[in-house]
Structure formats: structure tokens, C-alpha cells
Amino acid sequence: KQEVTQIPAALSVPEGENLVLNCSFTDSAIYNLQWFRQDPGKGLTSLLLIQSSQREQTSGRLNASLDKSSGRSTLYIAASQPGDSATYLCAVDSNAGNMLTFGGGTRLMVKP
């Protein structure tokens, strides 16, 4: 059974810092890995999707990498801003799009 873990569980940084969020998964037989953002009391917004054959994806100040063989992904946020404050969730698709398995999230606070 796929298990997804995210560390740290919470992170507080001053504005402008570059930061890295980590995600690990136990079964490397995945189709893709996705990073989502969740604001308090809200739904999930997709940030990046990395297919299993890819190593990284970039969108603006966000860069996600995938090392499938070691079961790891990182989300790099450059020049963090207070508006980046949210919970970041990692999710893996091990079942060809039929379901996502989520990590517990990293709660990020960027202080002005």
C-alpha cells in the first residue's frame, strides 16, 4: 500500500527566503506526482504535475523534482512571499489516474 510522507510538517520563514519542501513515497511504481496548495478552509489547487518519466517541472517561482527510484520529490520555492503562506500537499498516482494518495502536508508561513 502506497504511503506518502511530507517533512517538515510546518515551516516558518522570513519573506525572501528560498525554501525546500520534501515528499517521500514508499512504492516507486507511480504514474505521476503532483503538488497542491491548500488555503485554510478551501479546496486544493494544483501547482505542478510531474509524470513518472520526467525529472522536474517548473512554474514561475516553483520547481518540483522527482527521483522515482528513491521515492522522493522536492518542491523548491524561490524568493518566498507572504502570499505563499498555505499548506502544500504532495500526492502520488499509483493507479493510472483512478486515485491519488496524499501526504500530510507542510504548513508554510512566510513572515513579512
Added chain:
Amino acid sequence: EPEVTQTPSHQVTQMGQEVILRCVPISNHLYFYWYRQILGQKVEFLVSFYNNEISEKSEIFDDQFSVERPDGSNFTLKIRSTKLEDSAMYFCASSTLAGVVETQYFGPGTRLLVL
């Protein structure tokens, strides 16, 4: 930009009552999903639905749960006899393909409280 919508945003019900949570997926999407998130816990998969059939379901999705696409636009989750432990945020999602190359788009959720 098209989005997934869910109603109601909040629902309070008594234990043992039936509830129906409603979702309107993005119009050209073919795959539909329900997830739930108990307060302070991970988002958990419940069920996926394609071509008017359940494609996959988790062990959480027992006989108390059912899904339906009653018309061309709505996708519903019914909980037949609610328990206290069903209190959670329920998210609907949809995607165009089976999601291998396409993300799932999530709705804002319905917060269900069972008393």
C-alpha cells in the same frame, strides 16, 4: 476559467440521517472523484467514477456510501446513515483523462458535521 463547484458549503446533520453532497464537475471532464479530509488528517481517496460506473473505491467507501451521476452535470455522494466519524471536509474532483498526464481539479469542498 471553468471550475468544480460543490453544494452545500456546510452541512450539519444528526447521526443516522442521510445526506447527499452535490458536485458539478467541469463540463468536458469524464472522470469524477470524491475525497475526504477529517480535521487535522490527510486527504483520503473515497471513490472514482467513469462512464457511469465506479472505477475504484477505497476501504472507507463501504455500503453506507453511494455515488451517482443523475444527469449530465451533477455528481453526488450519498451517505445513507451518517456516523459521528463521517464528520469531515468532502472534496469532489474531476479530470479530462485518467489523470496520468492531467491533473485532477478539486472543488472547494463541503464541510459535513455529524452530531
